[in-house]
Amino acid sequence: MSKAFSDEVREFTIAPDDDGIRLDRWFKRHLPDATFNIVSRWARTGQLRLDGKRAAPGDRIEAGQVVRVPPADPPKGAKQKQVRPPLSEDQIAFARSLDFHRDKSALVLNKPPGLAVQGGSKTKDHVDGLLDALQYEAEARPRLVHRLDKDTSGVLLVARSPRAASIFSKSFSSRRATKIYWAIITGVPDIDEGTIDLALSKQPGTGGEKMHPDPGGQSAKTLYRVIERAGNEAAFVALQPLTGRTHQLRVHMAAIGHPILGDGKYGGQDAFLTGEISRKLHLHARRLALPHPDGGMLDVTAELPDHFDKTMTALGFTASLGDVDVAPPDLPPDPAAQKRAARAYAKDIRKGRRGERRGRGKSRGGKG
Known part of the structure; x- marks a missing residue:
């Protein structure tokens, strides 16, 4: 059912997982090469049928109905959908070693640090590319429903059916999912428990790869609790993001002066400890709870x-000691103190960028 175009008329029976969705949404799920314009053209010419009757892209479908898909040739210049290469035995074994919970609707993986969730122009190894190994007895290929940074480890939820993917995605978007992260930070906050409420936006000049505190950005809130201290050198903390902004936990901790251990991207040299302490990022998605x-x-x-x-x-x-719920503090956070910390953090960024511009200017002058 992965190809939209065929020389013959085909008929598909609507599965229970697709009950109640729009017909165009069904095509997006099962025949993604059939674009909305193509489906609309089939409907206008009477070729698209539900139980033998003419259908429109916006019609709601029911389990058990039969969709008639007409024959068609792919449009000129249409891109062919890339076929995923088969996985090796080692890749299959590795993917299944990450799976620590499986039921009818959900797979839960313990993602290792350094493994991207999705691919990109320079990323060939990623979780999404391993999902064929995790289909097991299910009819559909598993689907990602949320993300973790490449260097963040821990709980990664994968849906085993379109219905489960829809329900899980709604839980994340409506903030009904509780996420608890563990982190080791450098230094120790003056207040053991609190809320960091700092809006975030993409940092200019970084191609969207970095975020920074910005009063005009998107709202971002994080609850934190100090679990243990190692003198004044470091602290073990539990973090609960109440919003899901890119790099939220990393930027928030750096903005209050206590970057996550190993996070040189946002904490610079202040994010590292001496001795034999690992320089990898110490941020772990410890727990996930949702309907x-x-x-x-x-x-x-x-x-x-x-x-x-x-x-x-x-x-x-x-x-x-870290398996505790991070609850809102009894006292409201000090917004003035957080704004001061954010301004100081942004000032440091601007200083660094001025130094980069001066360096580029000298380089250009030397070419003459």
């Missing part, structure tokens, strides 16, 4: 990666 499509709650936790676990031991932290 399950089949009733009840899905509540899962992921074990720490090796580098994080070794740092916990080296700094004398106890992992079992």
Whole structure:
């Protein structure tokens, strides 16, 4: 059912997972090469039928109905959908080693640090490319429903059906999903528990690859709690993002002066400790809880990666103390103090960029 175009008329029976959706949405799910314009043309010419009757792209469909798809040739210049190369035995074994929870609707992976969730122009190894190995007995290929940064480890939820994907996605967008992260930060906050409320936007001049605090940006809120301290050198913290902005936890912690350990992108040299402490990012999606499509709650936790676990031991932290809910503090946050921290952080960024511009100017002058 992956190809939109055929020399013959085809008929498909609507599955229960597609009950109630629009017909154009059904095409997007199952015949993505048939664009909205193509489907509309089929409807206008009477070739598109539901149970033998003329249909329109906006019609709601029901389980058990039969969709008639007419024969058609692909339009000139149409791009052929890329075929995913078959996975090797090693890739299949690796993908399945990440799976620590599986039921009718959900797969939960413990994503290792360094593995991207989706591919890009320079990224060939990613979770999305491994999902064929995780289909098991399901009829549909698993679908990603949320994301983690490449260097962030931990809980990654994958839906096993279109219906489950829709329900999980709505839980994330409506903020009914509770996400708890563990992190080790450099330094120790003066307040053990609080809310960081700093709007974020893409930092100019970075091609959208970095975010920064911006009063005119998108609202971003993070609850944090200090679990343990290693003197004044570092702290083990639990973080709960109330919004889902790009790099939110990393920017928020750097903005209050306590970057996540190993996060040189936002913390610079202040994000690293001396000695044998790993320079990898110490940010782990520990727990995810949200409504399950089949009733009840899905509540899962992921074990720490090796580098994080070794740092916990080296700094004398106890992992079992971190499994607590991060609740809103009794006292409201100090917005004035947070704004001061954000301004200082933005000032440092501007200073760095001025230095880069001066460097580029000298280089151009030398060419003459």
